Amino acid sequence: MRLLLFFCLLGCVSVKAQEVKIDIDLSSFKTYGATSALEREKFFNSHNSPGGEFTAQEWDFLKSIKFGMGRCFMSPNPGSSVACGVTGDEIRKKGERWGASFKKLPMYNSSAMEEIILTSHPTPGKGGSKNYAFHWKGLGADYSPEAKIMADFLKYYFVENGISLPRYIEPMNEPYVHANDYKNVWAKDSDVRVEMARYHKMMAQELHKQFPNVKVGGFASAWPYLEGFNSDFEHWNSRMKMFIDTVGKELDFVSFHIYDGMNVKGEDCFRSGSNMEAIMDIIEGYCAIKFGKPLPLLISEHGMTRKDWLTQAYSEERDWKILRSVNHQTMQFMQRPGNILKCIPFFSGKATWRKDPNPYPWVISRKNKDGDWEWTHLIKYFQFWKDLSGKYVDAQSSDPDILSLAFLDKKRLSVVLNNLEDDKNLELNLCNAHGRKIKSVKLRRLYEREGIPVLEDTDYSGEQVRLTLRRDETVIVSFEYNQALHPSSTLDNRKYYATEYLKAVKAGEANSFCVKIDSGKKKRALLQVGIARPHKKSILPAQLCLNGKKYIIPDNWKGYDQADRIKEGFFGVVDIPVAIEDLKNDNEVSLIFDTEGGTVSTVALNIDYVL
Known part of the structure; x- marks a missing residue:
């Protein structure tokens, strides 16, 4: 896949032949409630605590790559x-x-x-x-x-x-x-x-x-198989639900674990994408109904796991699969930072407690054949993200499989792109730079070559960058300007859940939901619908209406179709762009499916307000 980045000093330049459009509006900061800037301590962590596994020299290196620690059994x-x-x-x-x-x-x-x-x-x-x-x-x-x-x-x-x-x-x-x-x-x-x-x-x-x-x-749920059994x-x-109801108002956060894994056929399968969005939405949506607002989320483990890994020798390809999943999930968490307290990628230290000739699959350091400690490829996660900083800037992708974020730190703009699915052609537009000139462009890429993780830094001169964005690749494109950029407006992202949830699908019958929102000037809105449907049934409803107006439902969502994830069916969130002029303070959403089976788990409106 080819990614062409075209930008100019005054406004936007696009290339019509490109398939996916990424728009970065340099005139607008973006906030998520009280969150306006990247909070590194939330995301770039490990399943480690301060301890004696590493030498002082090793700790110095880990500090240099901003290695975050996050969890301790005590x-x-x-x-x-x-x-x-x-x-x-x-x-x-x-x-x-x-x-x-x-x-x-x-x-x-x-x-x-x-x-x-x-x-x-x-x-x-x-x-x-x-x-x-x-x-x-x-x-x-x-x-x-x-x-x-x-x-x-x-x-x-x-x-x-x-x-x-x-x-x-x-x-x-x-x-x-x-x-x-x-x-x-x-x-x-x-x-x-x-x-x-x-x-x-x-x-x-x-x-x-x-x-x-x-x-x-809590309760640090190991297996958020929420749609089962x-x-x-x-x-x-x-x-x-029982846990939330029992602990009630004493609960400060809801915690759970998100892992990509293995299906019954022994193949890789994924929560990354729409499934983990559905998990987070039902927890937030139910808490909004019960408590009047969503409880914060804490993801105390995330990544990829397979039981068969525990008996296998060290594998560079396995390191890539873990990196791939952690980066997908990190990007998704970073897209909803206002209600995330903390995320812990499941990276272990040396796991010297393990009594097995094979290293623990998630270690960042292992003994080589000579008995010396060496870093595994998992350390590349921290090397990749170590320089990212700044305030959120408005970034939009026309394809849900391409996750996009942008951060502005004075003269430096960092655009982060992650590909959940197959290779795609992209088009990136930088808008409203207000005369600032680009001095340099740097690319940092994390991808796999023949199953081996590759971390690559490249300097470019000029104002046109061409590269290949592979499946599962993550890229940070850093633009250094000659002067600091000063966005003149702010968009505040707010998410509103319906007053009801979990409605069973019956053929030809409408399921209706009410979503109450605030007044105010709006720039854009997404209707986000959580759907659980058995395999061999159409995932999407035959009809969807917002306040009586019919909408065409996109046949695309974050990640894949989940056909191989579990035997029961699809569980994920589908995003539907809606016109802001169709919104009211009290919104009625109705869905009709042609065939029986499954559940509409949540309905929400995700809106960017102009402050």
Whole structure:
């Protein structure tokens, strides 16, 4: 695929032969609520915490590429439950020892743990872990003793040592996949899940009382298969919805994990694209109905995983597949930054704890055949993103498979492009530079060549750039101007969810939704519809109306058709551009499908307001 970037000093230049249009309006900043600039600490992280795996020299390198740390498994060992006999005095003594040891690490500073998500294993598990959080104590149990122990843990490990508290607490990691760990005491999985949710609530109540600035959430869902089990959203109802309802107003954020993976045929399959949009929309949409506004999202793991990788030797191609998925997902999270608290790409350190001749598939450093430590290709993620900064600028793509973002940092404009699907021809238009001249153009590209990740920096002279944008490639095009650019207007992106959700599809019957929006001057609007449909059924409705006006529904959406993802069907969001003159304060959206089956999960209006 060929990408031609044409730009001029005063306005826009386009090439008619190009298929996909990317428009960058240099006259308009873009905000997402209170978020106006790239917040690197939200996105460019790893599943690591400050520790002793790396030498001082290695830490210096990691700091130079802005390597972010993000998550740590810690609890009052051996378990935060009083059933283990843990006392406050024991925690105080262990906290003193831990603090003294922590302060000797080469990367230590008092705020080193501030941006960390603190979590714990939910149960001892098959390995008999002693670092775990939850004990089955029966229905309606009191978990306030465990909550007070956790508060003591934070006090003695962090506060008393002069170390900043972790900002985010996930009391358990992926607890519901361990709900059957208590079957030996005749506990029903469904009862265990409810009690785990109640545990979260009591934990949050105590920690909010003692540490008001600490955010508590969960449930770090391992498998957000929300539309399952029979395309009836029973998985959602019995897990995520139940959890949100149980914890209620004590919940500061909803956390979950997003992974591309493997289907039943052993082929790669993907949540990246429309599916992860549908997952985020149903969580936000339901919280908007229940609480009056969406709860913030925290994605405490994301990337790609396959069970068969754990028994395989190191593979450069595997590194590429992980990089590919993490970059797709990072771009999608960056397109909705106002409600994202933090995202953790699943990159491990050296994983020296692993007792296996094959390296842990997600390590950034591994031992080579000579026994020396060397960086894996996964380090390229941080090298690729390390220089990105600036305020959001209005960027639009005419094709949902091409994700686009733009950031302005004084004289430097960075345009980021990511390709979710097959090769496409693109056309990039830079508009309203107001006489500023381009001094230089630099390209940073991350792609694969014969299965091996390639990170490439190229300098160009002149004002015309040609390159090939491959499938799954990510590119940062950096324009350096002779003078700082000063956009004169601001667009504020706002998303409004319908007052209802989850409506079953019946052949020929209209499903109607009401979406209430604010008054004000608008530049553009998207109607975003979450759809779950069985395979072999038409994904799109036969008719869609906004306030009585029929709209043609695009037969394209972020990513692929999901035909190989699961056996049940498609679950994703489809974007429909709508005319702003067709909008009212109270909007009626109706959809009619020709055939029965599936669900309309969410309906939302995504609108750019002119401030």
